Amino acid sequence: MTASGWALQSASLTPPEPADRVAANASAWLYQYRMVVDVFHFDHRRKKGACLRGWFPGPNGKKTRASLLSLRRGPVLRVSDNRRLSLAVERRGRHVPGRILALAGCSGELLRVLAAAAQGGGHLTTERSYAANQPTIALELKHGKKERLTLYVSPRLYRPLVAIVATDGHEATARLYLSRAKPHLLARFHLLRLAEARRRR
Amino acid sequence: MSARSNTVAVQGLALSPMPRWLVGWWAVGRLVAIGTALALKPTVWTLDLWDGRWYRMVARDGYLLVPGRQSDPAFFPLYPIMLRALHAAGVGWGVAGPLLSNLALLLGLWLFYALTREIFSEPLARRSTIYLAIFPLSYVFSMAYPESVELVLLAAATLAALRKRWWLAALCAGAAALARPEGLFLALPLAGIAWSQRQSLPPVRRGAALAAVIAPAAALTSYSLYLDTVLHDPLAWSQAERAWGRQFRIEGAHRAFAHLPTALGHNPWVVRDVVFFFGYLALLYAARRLGTPPLWLAAGAAIVVLPIFTGAFNSIGRFGLLAPPLFWSLAGLTRDKRSERIVRSLSLVLLVLGTASLAYVFP
Numbered sequence: 275m276t277a278s279g280w281a282l283q284s285a286s287l288t289p290p291e292p293a294d295r296v297a298a299n300a301s302a303w304l305y306q307y308r309m310v311v312d313v314f315h316f317d318h319r320r321k322k323g324a325c326l327r328g329w330f331p332g333p334n335g336k337k338t339r340a341s342l343l344s345l346r347r348g349p350v351l352r353v354s355d356n357r358r359l360s361l362a363v364e365r366r367g368r369h370v371p372g373r374i375l376a377l378a379g380c381s382g383e384l385l386r387v388l389a390a391a392a393q394g395g396g397h398l399t400t401e402r403s404y405a406a407n408q409p410t411i412a413l414e415l416k417h418g419k420k421e422r423l424t425l426y427v428s429p430r431l432y433r434p435l436v437a438i439v440a441t442d443g444h445e446a447t448a449r450l451y452l453s454r455a456k457p458h459l460l461a462r463f464h465l466l467r468l469a470e471a472r473r474r475r
Numbered sequence: 476m477s478a479r480s481n482t483v484a485v486q487g488l489a490l491s492p493m494p495r496w497l498v499g500w501w502a503v504g505r506l507v508a509i510g511t512a513l514a515l516k517p518t519v520w521t522l523d524l525w526d527g528r529w530y531r532m533v534a535r536d537g538y539l540l541v542p543g544r545q546s547d548p549a550f551f552p553l554y555p556i557m558l559r560a561l562h563a564a565g566v567g568w569g570v571a572g573p574l575l576s577n578l579a580l581l582l583g584l585w586l587f588y589a590l591t592r593e594i595f596s597e598p599l600a601r602r603s604t605i606y607l608a609i610f611p612l613s614y615v616f617s618m619a620y621p622e623s624v625e626l627v628l629l630a631a632a633t634l635a636a637l638r639k640r641w642w643l644a645a646l647c648a649g650a651a652a653l654a655r656p657e658g659l660f661l662a663l664p665l666a667g668i669a670w671s672q673r674q675s676l677p678p679v680r681r682g683a684a685l686a687a688v689i690a691p692a693a694a695l696t697s698y699s700l701y702l703d704t705v706l707h708d709p710l711a712w713s714q715a716e717r718a719w720g721r722q723f724r725i726e727g728a729h730r731a732f733a734h735l736p737t738a739l740g741h742n743p744w745v746v747r748d749v750v751f752f753f754g755y756l757a758l759l760y761a762a763r764r765l766g767t768p769p770l771w772l773a774a775g776a777a778i779v780v781l782p783i784f785t786g787a788f789n790s791i792g793r794f795g796l797l798a799p800p801l802f803w804s805l806a807g808l809t810r811d812k813r814s815e816r817i818v819r820s821l822s823l824v825l826l827v828l829g830t831a832s833l834a835y836v837f838p
Contacts (some may be wrong), residue, residue, distance in 0.1 A: 393541060
């Protein structure tokens with residue numbers, strides 16, 4: 275019964291596409307780590323930052339699922355689940371393309387986009403590549419002619435290493451360091467107070 | 476499909492011809508459910524919504540587990556396999572599910588009638604079959620959900636066992652476990668029937684009876700093995716269930732009651748499932764007094780009570796559709812014509828309202 279059941283399923287159902295599997299495996303990493311320390315490259319600038327996923331109070335004070343993206347010597351941006359961007363902490367500095375940076379450097383945003391593409395039959399492709407000084411698999415998601423997300427993952431474990439987002443003529447690259455949300459890291463990126471506010475509420 | 480399966484069923488289970496009243500009540504129930512669904516959203520095929528989309532996704536693209544997200548391994552494989560076969564025969568994805576479910580229900584009602592007549596009496600079998608056909612939540616039998624197919628397999632497995640066709644029973648019981656998790660509880664009535672026939676069965680048939688009892692567990696194992704093959708995770712279905720908010724815990728039942736006010740605040744429709752849950756408990760009690768075989772009662776109780784150990788009441792109303800003792804009990808309680816008429820009328824009115832609720836809430 276077990277063997278015939280297995281044979282029936284194997285013969286009748288299609289296995290997932292390799293690109294969908296890579297996306298699902300990369301999503302597993304992104305789901306496990308709610309904090310990412312990023313090194314961004316955009317508009318000929320290099321900037322460090324960190325993104326924390328969780329439940330945070332929004333502009334109306336109500337807690338919702340969101341990501342906080344903090345840039346060194348820059349603002350702290352809040353990206354809600356419905357992709358609305360708001361300022362959590364304002365700081366002086368040059369304008370940053372927050373939406374693109376959040377998509378490239380936040381585990382929550384990457385997870386949402388990849389999972390939707392893998393489950394919804396989005397146009398995902400994979401190819402062998404090289405990034406972060408090592409061989410990688412490049413997972414590419416195209417949306418229309420102008421939007422593109424490329425995630426470079428390690429070939430065996432599918433750990434996300436680098437993300438490149440191109441949209442509306444802008445491009446941002448993020449070197450991803452998946453991290454645990456430890457107090458010293460949160461403090462370094464001015465996220466400790468916001469993370470504690472989350473806990474208190 | 477119907478004519479062919481009818482022939483197979485007649486040969487395998489020695490069934491009498493399908494009664495006309497049964498076809499009539501099946502048609503009444505389906506007309507009400509499908510008519511309401513079409514009136515509700517004439518441009519959108521309401522009966523293909525909710526879980527139907529996930530079954531279609533599995534049929535089209537296979538399984539994929541995305542950790543932390545609602546994923547399709549929570550949906551068992553037999554129904555998508557059947558959808559895929561229908562699609563290969565030229566039926567569109569949107570129509571395949573409701574078509575399969577509605578036709579399977581006709582066969583399921585016929586087998587359920589034969590099964591009930593075998594265990595109780597003709598009048599009770601007739602009443603309980605009619606109640607099942609027009610039950611307030613029976614619109615699920617018209618949706619792209621596997622409940623109709625599960626009903627066919629559940630009734631066929633136990634009827635085959637009662638007729639001492641144990642290999643057929645094993646096949647149907649295994650298939651039932653591949654259609655819905657409730658198929659696992661078929662082992663209980665099958666064990667009861669096997670025990671009652673232990674003196675009259677030759678040794679080979681005894682082996683077949685044992686195979687039928689363990690068939691649901693064996694089939695479930697095959698699903699885990701398949702998931703291990705394609706997703707490298709034999710427990711992917713359990714992981715996916717977690718993302719749907721379902722995780723079995725000993726304290727789950729306590730949590731379900733403790734969190735009920737919050738759950739009602741979040742989704743007031745939960746009250747529907749709470750009402751059905753307590754209604755089902757009362758019917759199970761009445762089924763015991765009716766003389767329902769104890770292992771059938773145990774299977775019915777497992778179908779109704781175990782889901783609350785996941786910490787929520789959601790969808791218990793729908794799960795109860797696959798617990799035959801509930802319908803036997805309802806039929807046993809309404810022996811006089813007047814109460815029978817009341818139950819029929821009330822069921823049809825609630826069936827219209829239930830189908831209309833599909834626009835707002837999952838069944």
